[in-house]
Amino acid sequence: MKKEFAVIGLGRFGGSICRELSxxxxxxxxxxxxxxxxxxxKNVASHAVILDSTDEEALKEIGISNFEHVIVAIGENIQASILTTVILKDLGVQRVTVKAQNDYHEKILNKIGADRVVHPERDMGKRLAHNFISSNILDYLELSDDHSIVEVKAGKKMVDKSLIDLDIRAQFGCNVVAIKQGKDINVSPQADALLREDDILIVIGADNDLSRFERYLVIDND
Known part of the structure; x- marks a missing residue:
C-alpha cells in the first residue's frame, strides 16, 4: 500500500517535492x-485544493489526519508555518516535515513537535560549497549538526592505493562505507582492494574529520 502525502505550499520547494513524489x-x-x-x-498531483492551512476546520474537512506524511513548505510566512504545524500535530498527523526559514524558526518548529525540519537553501548551499572546493567532491549530505556523509571521487593521492595504505579511519576518523566501481557498488569494501581513478567512495564521519580527509586526500591541488 502506497504512502499518502500532502504538500502544503506550492512554491519552488513545495512544488518540486509535489512533482517528484507524483x-x-x-x-x-x-x-x-x-x-x-x-x-x-491539478494535472500533477492526485488532488489539488485551494485552502488556508491555518484554518483547522478546513483541514479537518479534507481529512488531513488520514495522510501519513504532510510536508509544510510555506514560503515567507513563518507565523502561518508555525500555526499549520501546531494544527497538524493536534489533529494527529503521523509525520510532519516543515521547511524552516532560519535557525530561530527551526527551534520553534522543534519545540512544537515537527517530526523533521529542513533548510533547503542552507543545505543546498553546503552541498554546492563542497563541490565548488573540488570537482572530486560529488555530493554532501548532512546527517546531524556535526556528522555528514560525502560522496567523493578518488583523488590522485588515492589512486593505486588500498584502504589499508590510506588508513582513512586511523588518520582521519572517517569510515568508508561503500565504493562505487562503474555500475558496481561494493558495500563494506575489502581493505586491500586497490582504488582506481574513476572510483567513488561513500565516506561517513564527523564534519571536522571529513574536512581534514577532503583537504589531504580528495582535493587535487595541482
Whole structure:
C-alpha cells in the first residue's frame, strides 16, 4: 500500500517535492491558498485544493489526519508555518516535515513537535560549497549538526592505493562505507582492494574529520 502525502505550499520547494513524489507514483494532495498555484498542479498531483492551512476546520474537512506524511513548505510566512504545524500535530498527523526559514524558526518548529525540519537553501548551499572546493567532491549530505556523509571521487593521492595504505579511519576518523566501481557498488569494501581513478567512495564521519580527509586526500591541488 502506497504512502499518502500532502504538500502544503506550492512554491519552488513545495512544488518540486509535489512533482517528484507524483513522478514516483505516490498519491499526493497539493494544497495552497493561491488559486493560480493550485491550478498549476491539478494535472500533477492526485488532488489539488485551494485552502488556508491555518484554518483547522478546513483541514479537518479534507481529512488531513488520514495522510501519513504532510510536508509544510510555506514560503515567507513563518507565523502561518508555525500555526499549520501546531494544527497538524493536534489533529494527529503521523509525520510532519516543515521547511524552516532560519535557525530561530527551526527551534520553534522543534519545540512544537515537527517530526523533521529542513533548510533547503542552507543545505543546498553546503552541498554546492563542497563541490565548488573540488570537482572530486560529488555530493554532501548532512546527517546531524556535526556528522555528514560525502560522496567523493578518488583523488590522485588515492589512486593505486588500498584502504589499508590510506588508513582513512586511523588518520582521519572517517569510515568508508561503500565504493562505487562503474555500475558496481561494493558495500563494506575489502581493505586491500586497490582504488582506481574513476572510483567513488561513500565516506561517513564527523564534519571536522571529513574536512581534514577532503583537504589531504580528495582535493587535487595541482
Amino acid at each position: 513522478n514516483e507514483g505516490m498519491p499526493v494532495l497539493a494544497i495552497d491558498k493561491n488559486e493560480d498555484r493550485v491550478n498549476n498542479f
